[in-house]
Structure formats: structure tokens, C-alpha cells
Amino acid sequence: MRSEPRLIEVRKNVLKQNDMVARSLRDRFHAAGVFVVSLVSSPGSGKTAFLEKTLTLLRPKYRVAALVGDLATENDALRLARSHAPVKQITTGTLCHLEAAMVQSSLEDWDLNQLDFLFIENVGNLVCPSSYDLGEDLRLVLISVTEGEDKPLKYPTIFNSADIAIVTKIDLAAAVEFSWETVYQNIQAVRPYMPVFQLSAKTGQGMEDYLGFLVARLMTLRRGAEV
Amino acid sequence: MHELSIAMSIVEMAEEEAEQRGVEIEVVHLKLGALAGVVKEALLSCYEMACENTVLRGSRLAIEEVPVVIFCANCRAQRGLGSLQLFCCPECGTPASEIVHGKELEVVALEIKECAPNPV
Numbered sequence: 621m622r623s624e625p626r627l628i629e630v631r632k633n634v635l636k637q638n639d640m641v642a643r644s645l646r647d648r649f650h651a652a653g654v655f656v657v658s659l660v661s662s663p664g665s666g667k668t669a670f671l672e673k674t675l676t677l678l679r680p681k682y683r684v685a686a687l688v689g690d691l692a693t694e695n696d697a698l699r700l701a702r703s704h705a706p707v708k709q710i711t712t713g714t715l716c717h718l719e720a721a722m723v724q725s726s727l728e729d730w731d732l733n734q735l736d737f738l739f740i741e742n743v744g745n746l747v748c749p750s751s752y753d754l755g756e757d758l759r760l761v762l763i764s765v766t767e768g769e770d771k772p773l774k775y776p777t778i779f780n781s782a783d784i785a786i787v788t789k790i791d792l793a794a795a796v797e798f799s800w801e802t803v804y805q806n807i808q809a810v811r812p813y814m815p816v817f818q819l820s821a822k823t824g825q826g827m828e829d830y831l832g833f834l835v836a837r838l839m840t841l842r843r844g845a846e847v
Numbered sequence: 848m849h850e851l852s853i854a855m856s857i858v859e860m861a862e863e864e865a866e867q868r869g870v871e872i873e874v875v876h877l878k879l880g881a882l883a884g885v886v887k888e889a890l891l892s893c894y895e896m897a898c899e900n901t902v903l904r905g906s907r908l909a910i911e912e913v914p915v916v917i918f919c920a921n922c923r924a925q926r927g928l929g930s931l932q933l934f935c936c937p938e939c940g941t942p943a944s945e946i947v948h949g950k951e952l953e954v955v956a957l958e959i960k961e962c963a964p965n966p967v
Contacts, residue, residue: 810934
């Protein structure tokens with residue numbers, strides 16, 4: 621005997637597990653008053669150099685730390701350690717993105733109350749990281765002038781999921797005939813109103829504006845916590 | 848390529864339901880938003896792999912694609928987005944940052960065989 625198939629309604633978010641861990645991380649970050657920034661970009665756009673500069677410039681005034689995700693090697697953590705900030709590598713093996721649970725377990729022996737800023741560098745990938753909330757306050761997408769101005773149009777999903785965009789390596793802009801106007805328009809087309817900063821981690825040009833933005837956001841977070 | 852881990856999560860969810868209800872699942876219905884960051888074709892082939900050696904083996908994944916819908920602050924209305932390369936109201940051209948639909952990655956329903964071998 622065989623009867624008609626029956627439909628059961630379920631309505632379950634597939635990433636529920638990740639979202640739950642991310643939410644509890646976000647609560648912990650806010651309780652500790654730490655502002656968390658995650659970084660996404662394609663491989664080779666200069667995330668690590670940018671982060672090293674960020675940590676180095678913030679460290680005299682703020683307590684900073686970083687988690688850095690890669691498929692393999694500890695190279696990035698070693699590079700970032702030159703900033704003298706606490707740094708931990710997350711090696712994902714074959715996984716192309718970080719998940720909230722990896723962030724959670726990496727933080728086990730860190731006291732969040734001792735931090736002002738935590739940076740989470742995702743695996744270099746403009747596709748997969750877009751789906752995973754890591755509990756961050758701000759998702760920063762990085763694009764270098766050597767990648768071409770149409771990157772945002774090719775990867776609209778990740779750009780649309782980001783909160784600020786950074787155009788890096790502007791010291792090379794003239795050599796590759798990079799157009800700031802075009803990239804700015806393309807970013808605004810896929811993510812209207814997103815703040816965009818242009819800078820060079822190598823020369824330090826433009827770093828001040830962007831760091832000012834981060835510090836203002838930290839202050840807003842802290843003020844919010846006091847209310 | 849994170850579709851395999853997504854497929855495994857879907858299978859796990861469905862397995863749990865099947866076990867709890869003591870039923871056999873034929874079809875898993877999924878809503879997939881255009882902004883979910885998941886490729887339909889890749890997910891379908893990963894689903895088959897993820898079902899191997901589970902009670903979901905032989906089941907099918909039915910994907911309903913959900914287009915992006917934005918809220919236009921100027922028109923005060925929801926509008927379908929013409930292109931993922933241009934987040935603007937298709938009627939008045941106002942840039943749109945509020946997304947109403949398109950991020951879905953949701954198991955919405957399960958089709959089961961009524962005649963389970965061990966009815967509960």
C-alpha cells in the first residue's frame with residue numbers, strides 16, 4: 621500500500637547553528653566593550669599588510685588583537701606578530717571560510733575585557749565568507765587597485781554583505797591606471813551608502829581617516845553600553 | 848566552495864526531523880535567496896554526496912530560488928531588483944540598501960512517505 625506523500629512545514633535556517641554561536645559571541649564582545657572587525661578580500665589583495673599597519677598604528681593608544689584564518693601555514697600570524705599585538709592563527713585545513721565556532725574556540729584563553737579592538741582576518745575568498753556571521757560589528761571588504769575596478773560587480777554578494785570598503789595599494793594606482801571614480805561608483809551600485817576609504821598600507825597614506833572611523837565606532841559602542 | 852558543508856547541515860536537519868517523527872523523507876524543500884552566497888547547481892550535487900550513508904539517501908532536494916526584493920524608501924514600497932549589479936529601485940532609481948528578501952537559506956518543508964515501515 622502506498623499513499624500520497626505528505627508535506628510537513630519546517631522553516632529552519634540552515635545556518636542556524638552558526639548564527640546562534642555568532643549571536644552569543646556578539647553579546648560577549650559587547651559586554652566586554654570590544655569592537656570587532658572582520659576582513660574579507662580575494663587572496664593577495666593585501667589583507668595582512670593592511671592589518672599589520674592597522675595593528676601597529678592603533679597599538680600605542682588601544683589594546684588590539686587579531687585572529688587570522690588561512691587554509692594552511694602560520695605565515696600570516698608570524699607577520700602580524702611583528703606589530704607586537706597578540707595574534708592567533710586559525711588554520712582551516714580545506715575549509716574556504718571561517719565559521720563562528722572557530723572564532724569561539726580560538727578565543728578560549730583570551731580575556732576580552734583586556735581588549736579595545738579585535739580583528740578577524742578571514743580566508744582570502746570573495747565568495748564563501750559572505751554567508752557566515754562571525755559576531756563582528758563591522759565587516760570590512762578590501763580591494764586593491766591592481767584587481768581592477770569591476771570586482772564589486774563581479775562579487776556583489778560579498779560587497780553587499782559588507783559595512784565598509786577599503787581600496788588599498790593606492791600608491792600603485794597610477795601604474796595600473798586605476799580609476800577611483802569607477803570603483804567608487806561600482807561599490808555604491810552594489811551597496812548603496814557604504815563608506816569607502818582609499819589608502820596605502822605601505823606608505824601610510826589615508827590610514828588616518830580610516831582609523832578615525834574605527835575609533836569613532838568604538839566610542840559609539842562604548843556609549844551605547846553605558847546607556 | 849562551501850556548498851558541501853551547507854548540504855551536510857541540510858541533511859543533518861532533515862535526519863533529525865525524520866528520526867523524531869519516525870518517517871521517511873522523499874523531498875527536502877529549500878528556499879535559496881539570490882544573496883545567500885550559495886550556488887544552486889553546486890548545492891544540488893553536494894546534496895547527493897551528503898546523503899550517502901544516511902537515512903536521506905535517495906531523497907531529493909527541491910530548491911525554490913528567491914529573487915532579491917528591496918524596500919524603496921522613496922516609493923515606500925517593496926520592489927523586485929532588476930540586477931545584482933545595481934541596488935536601485937527599478938521604478939524611481941533611488942539607491943536601495945534595505946533588503947527584504949534574497950538572503951534566505953531555509954529548509955521550509957519536508958515531503959514524507961506516509962507509509963513508514965514502523966508507524967508511530
